Amino acid sequence: MHKGLIVQKFGGSSVANVERIQNVAKRVTSYRKNRFDLVVVVSALGDTTDELIELAAQINTEPSEREMDMLLSTGEQISVALLAMAIHKLGYEAISFTGAQVGIITDTSHTRARIVKINGDRIKEELKKGKIVIVAGFQGMTLNQDITTLGRGGSDLTAVALAKELKANACEIYTDVEGIYTTDPRIEPKAKKIKEVTYDEMLEMASLGAQVMQARSIEVAKKFDVPIHVRSSFLDKPGTMIIKEVKRMEDVLVSGITLNKNEAKITICDVPDKPGIAAKIFNELSSSGVSVDMIVQNVSHIRSTDISFTINKAELPKTIKIVKKAAKNIEAGEVLKDEDIARVSIVGVGMKSHSGVAAKMFETLAHNKINIEMISTSDISISCIIQKKFAETAVRSLHEKFGLGK
Ligand code: ASP
Ligand code: MG
Secondary structure, eight states, rough: OOOOOEEEEEEEESSSHHHHHHHHHHHHHHHTTTTEEEEOOOOOOOTHHHHHHHHHHHHSSSOOOOOOOOHHHHHHHHHHHHHHHHHHHOOEEEEEEETTOOOOOOOTTTTTTEEEOOOHHHHHHHHHOEEEEEEEEEEEEEOOEEEOOSSSSTTTHHHHHHHHTTTTTEEEESSSSSSOOOOOTTTOOOOBOSSEEEHHHHHHHHHHOOOOHHHHHHHHHHTOOOEEEESSSSSSSOOOOEESHHHHHHHHOOOOEEOOOOEEEEEEEEEETTTHHHHHHHHHHHTTTTTTTEEEEEEOOSSSEEEEEEEEGGGGGHHHHHHHHHHHHTTTTOOOEEEEEEHHHHGGGGGGGGHHHHHHHHHHHHHHOOOOOEEEEEEEEEEEEEEEEHHOOOOOOHHTTTTTOO
């Protein structure tokens, strides 16, 4: 009788208002008509989470993380109840739950908790009764019954974890774009929707600035091999499959181009060139919770050298303070900062087995008279830091050069 179980997740923009909630209810029930069991994960309505954070800041600029979780989890609780009501209105049975109610147990790191285990019994029980089960995304509970949240964008993680736990036949992430694109279509209108992308490529893209899915949710999907279908909640067409391996034509070197403008560059000048100095600086930073991204140390000709690195812009004031102090201690020179930078990256599993991809990237930038300030590479990506004003030109010319618009 039953065709299988589908986990569907709808993001904030898909449930931003009454009409959209009603649309989600229609879509969900259409799958129900086709005899699928359904577990539906929803995010908070529209920008609710941002608004709640804003509200908290007005009361206390350093709110307790436990209370933040208590506050933010209310967003998703509103969505699940409203969606259940919308589904009832269409004549179907549905029941909504918080993360805690369906046994999503997490560790105690409030605002970025990790899922420890899921007790899926309650969900299974309700599915057996023929109900559509609606679960609040982004939240769980500690063993002490404190409410936790799973980090921004965490509803994706809820969906992937439930799909794994319930051995779902499919995990669908509904969003306001049609899938994963070769680059941001707002920058390059010739960007194409990608049919299939690997977990590794998607992870690179997510961490390099493509904001379609939460990076941690993809890590979990990769670990347990949960195929994900990212698709539009407004249109009825296939989106992008995120899977383990993709069979592509041989000559696909690059699958996508990403752009990140949220980084800042710091340079410490005239750092004494002797062992232990880099360790000193970066230890200070890591123990203050600043995560450093790209690092470049120039070759020294005169017993001192410049070290540059990038960080998230939001951490700039804190980082400057720490680095200035450290620079003084190690008798280095000036500390410079540059916020007008951008990181452009090319991503693709195809580059693993090909040489010359980096050269092609550098040539393309050079041809457009764009200076490269820093470079970093991984197995399947190459990133360059350039001046921010060239960011869009860089993306478009790389997109063209690697044949992604075709
Ligand atoms: N509402 C949460 C956020 O905005 C979780 C999510 O959208 O997935 O981060
Ligand atoms: Mg969201």
